[in-house]
Amino acid sequence: MVKQDIQTLDDIKLLVDQFYSKVRDNDLIGPIFDGVIKDKWPEHLEKMYRFWETILLGNNTYSGRPFPPHAHLPVTQEHFDQWKALFFMTVDELYQGEVADMAKWRATKIAEVFQAKISYFQNQ
Numbered sequence: 767m768v769k770q771d772i773q774t775l776d777d778i779k780l781l782v783d784q785f786y787s788k789v790r791d792n793d794l795i796g797p798i799f800d801g802v803i804k805d806k807w808p809e810h811l812e813k814m815y816r817f818w819e820t821i822l823l824g825n826n827t828y829s830g831r832p833f834p835p836h837a838h839l840p841v842t843q844e845h846f847d848q849w850k851a852l853f854f855m856t857v858d859e860l861y862q863g864e865v866a867d868m869a870k871w872r873a874t875k876i877a878e879v880f881q882a883k884i885s886y887f888q889n890q
């Protein structure tokens with residue numbers, strides 16, 4: 767079956783919902799998210815719709831600072847590799863095209879920056 771590209775806010779919502787559903791089921795990174803987010807998943811998902819809508823569709827609905835909540839998380843390369851594997855899997859299950867490729871590329875770049883900054887804090 768030929769898949770469509772990511773085109774609308776509903777496409778972003780489906781991607782984000784399915785991605786965080788995989789995250790929550792994951793033994794390595796699920797507990798880290800749940801430990802911080804607790805019962806605030808609806809708010810987190812809303813924020814993530816806006817984040818990805820801004821990056822991928824150019825609608826500037828996200829106005830936050832993405833890095834600070836990650837600064838002191840107990841995570842290493844292993845956690846980021848898992849995060850990326852789940853994100854790529856979700857994108858590829860649902861979509862194909864330029865925007866889908868851009869999603870994976872941007873996620874990889876942002877993850878690299880987050881991880882470098884986190885390891886800097888861990889080595890202070």
Ligand code: HEM
Nearest residue numbers: 798799802803817830831832835841845846849873876877
């Ligand atoms: C193992 C990797 C990661 C973990 C464990 C993690 C965990 C978290 C946690 C616990 C929060 C805070 C939620 C809250 O305060 O309610 C958060 C927020 C967020 N995360 Fe991550 N994250 C990871 C990777 C990433 C990556 C790679 C990206 C971007 C591609 C990302 C984007 C965001 C954004 C945009 C927010 C919301 C920031 C705001 O408050 O405006 N995260 N993440």
